[in-house]
């Protein structure tokens with residue numbers, strides 16, 4: 001079992017696989033000027049078990065394609081969504097976010113919470129742009145520095161984990177260079193990080209180690225999560241997830 005598969009096993013029973021909240025998803029819809037009376041074609045890329053997909057489907061009319069690399073996450077999404085009263089229809093799709101089977105100009109909204117880093121922010125937002133209609137909205141959350149300078153051990157940790165760690169203004173510049181009009185941005189709250197992500201993740205560790213503790217990689221994943229959580233508590237002034245809302249013009 002490789003690292004990605006072990007991570008999937010660790011995260012599959014949790015509601016979220018990254019920081020976020022229902023309020024955050026709704027705030028993005030407001031900043032994007034989305035009209036709940038209209039019907040939208042939406043792609044939710046790297047949807048995981050679909051926490052944000054469900055909020056979108058409960059709030060908006062239309063069709064949502066929920067894309068993830070892991071079928072198990074999408075199976076969980078199907079079970080979770082079956083318990084909800086939704087307005088939009090949701091179609092799960094197993095696909096890689098850098099090789100999507102969509103026609104150009106298909107979507108009104110491309111959504112992606114905490115997932116674009118898998119192919120890199122610059123590549124993702126450039127590649128996905130073709131799938132948006134003119135006037136369509138890109139809503140993407142991405143780990144970002146919130147200050148120009150930060151402690152060396154933090155910088156070393158996150159740039160080791162993700163080579164495209166940049167400041168918010170650099171992320172905005174990348175969106176502008178790709179030809180988007182940036183409509184807004186904000187950073188995720190502590191609740192998104194701690195109550196909705198790290199605490200449920202820490203709770204999942206013991207069952208995960210009972211089942212997969214014979215893999216050295218499982219211990220490495222748990223140690224890295226704990227370190228990440230400790231770093232977040234210590235250094236949260238220096239980084240967060242930025243949510244970026246942009247329009248294809």
Ligand SMILES: C[S@@+](CC[C@H](N)C(=O)[O-])C[C@H]1O[C@@H](n2cnc3c(N)ncnc32)[C@H](O)[C@@H]1O
Nearest residue numbers: 016017018046047048068069096097113115118
């Ligand atoms: C940090 S999780 C975020 C999940 C969800 N959006 C959330 O916020 O709870 C990143 C997601 O990206 C998915 N993923 C990783 N690489 C992918 C790829 N190449 N194509 C599609 N999905 C991918 C993972 O399976 C995972 O569900």
